[in-house]
Amino acid sequence: APGTLQQRKPPGVRASVVCRSWGLRPRAGRGFHTASSSFQEVMLTSERYRVQRLPFSRVSDSDVAFLERMMPGRVITNPEELKPFNVDWLKSVRGCSKLMLKPQTTAEVSQVLRYCYERNLAVNPQGGNTGLVGGSVPVFDEIILSTALMNRIISFDKVSGILVCQAGCILEKLNEYLEEQGFVMPLDLGAKGSCHIGGNVATNAGGLRLLRYGSLRGTVLGLEVVLADGSALDCLTSLRKDNTGYDLKQLFIGSEGTLGVITAVSILCPQKPKAVNLAFLGCWSFTKVLETFTTCRAMLGEILSAYEFMDEKCMGLVEKHLKLSSPVTGSPFYVLIETSGSSSTHDEEKLNNFLEQAMTSGLVTDGTVATDDKKIKASTWFIWISLVHQALWSLRERITEALTHDGYVYKYDISLPVGKLYDLVTDTRARLGRSAKNVVGYGHLGDGNLHLNITAESYSHSLLDAIEPFVYEWTARYNGSISAEHGLGFKKKQFIQYSKPNEAIFLMQRFKAILDPKGILNPYKMLPSSS
DSSP states (O other): OGGGHHHHOSHHHHHHHHHHHSOOOOOOOTTSSOOSSOGGGSOOHHHHTTOOOOSOOOOOHHHHHHHHHHSTTOEEOOHHHHHHHHBOTTSOOBOOOOOEEOOOSHHHHHHHHHHHHHHTOOEEEESSOOOSSSOSSOSSSOEEEEOTTOOOEEEEETTTTEEEEETTOBHHHHHHHHHHTTBOOSOOOTTTTTOBHHHHHHTTOOOTTHHHHOOHHHHEEEEEEEOTTSOEEEEOOOOSOOOSSOOTHHHHTTOTTSSOEEEEEEEEOOBOOSEEEEEEEEESSHHHHHHHHHHHHHHHGGGEEEEEEEEHHHHHHHHHHHOOOOSSOSOSEEEEEEEEESOHHHHHHHHHHHHHHHHHTTSOSEEEEEOOOTTOOOHHHHHHHHHHHHHHHHHHHTHHHHHHTTSEEEEEEEEOOGGGTTHHHHHHHHHHGGGSSEEEEEEEGGGTEEEEEEEESSOOHHHHHHHTTHHHHHHHHTTOBSBSSSOOTTTSGGGGGGTSOHHHHHHHHHHHHHHOTTOOBSTTSSSOOOO
16 A cells, blocks of 8 residues: 555565565576577577678688687687577577687787788677677677686776776676775676676666766776787776877777777776665556656755666566566556665665655555665674665566566667657557567666567567567657667667668768778677678
């Protein structure tokens, strides 16, 4: 009942109910959970999408022997070992690479690319392979260049909060390291347990707390990048202000490995919040979700760090496939609000005032709160509260995982004016009718970012034709973007014109031709084929 939210606020009252019923397990992140289909069942990308192989050289025995001498024991040719690296996390695209390299240093990446450039061998850079648009796996037999062993933290300055590390560092591991120093990473993703910081930068990943800390285009201070011909570009500055010439790092942020291979990153990290609170609320309509956000932003101000929404179908899938239970039920929409600040008393007071306003004005119908109560000293309570936070975030972060258990997933990552965000879900649902199993919407409302997902029992060309280009035309009509944070990869490269004018696309192709004249870096990705 609406009047019960305030009674649910104290963690000692509500937390025990939440934790007992949720069957919690640690979040391993995307990539550690496997869908039902095996790697073998995934159709080859070249066959499904009828792609023609470009005239690159093919890997020979002498190539393998040369590379083995360069990095003994870190050249993978075993077909069984290569299988998971040829298939994306969604199990929707599959390449047929016969060779994976695992360099440990920038110098080795430079040697590899110099050799591949001279031999005209195509290269597929790969981090944690958690991408959702087919950008991280080969289309044909490109050499997989894995950054998995480039996982060294180079330096961290506690005064400035600037971290310098290799590109293969796992996001969650970096965050754990920083938390010991009293800092956190400025981005947080559902795939944190598997994704690499280099891949995050290469795709300009957004994530759950962009609302608070901004995008990687602002927090990344410098990059080290190896270009297609093997030359190393050292722009690994740790300065927050540097107005000398063009800001070249911006070319590589979001370039999806098509312009160069990122080998090291310098990034500005915020201090770890001393108080973190979560509220999970139910709303009767998307209009109420928007009104709640407006009120929330006005009343919480500087402590608001996340505002996520999801529809009831998302919650149904999470409960059905992952056996997670929501503490709030019976609403068409749900909102997850996070606050992060330096004073628990101050933050809880602001949150309580907001919740009281939201309840009395009818914006929300029900809700539960997990607060960071510093008055409780017992260590078991800190663990308990942490589990409640984890449980609430799991409802949002594991939607992607739940969808993979529902069948084949058609994923769309859209930016729109917030007022139009859910209209696309409604219109898509009406258009597809029973031809789709489920059409769901969730995302980062504070950033105007919708994740539209459509599931079916299996892949269908006819269903894809009904979805595309409808979704892109609808998005363009309202001046949105067809890719808010996932990138274009292989699956969406041919639709870039719905978000960028021809002049911009032509200029991008010119940059590609200048930096990678042979086109060996992550071919078939991001940009449409030039005439």
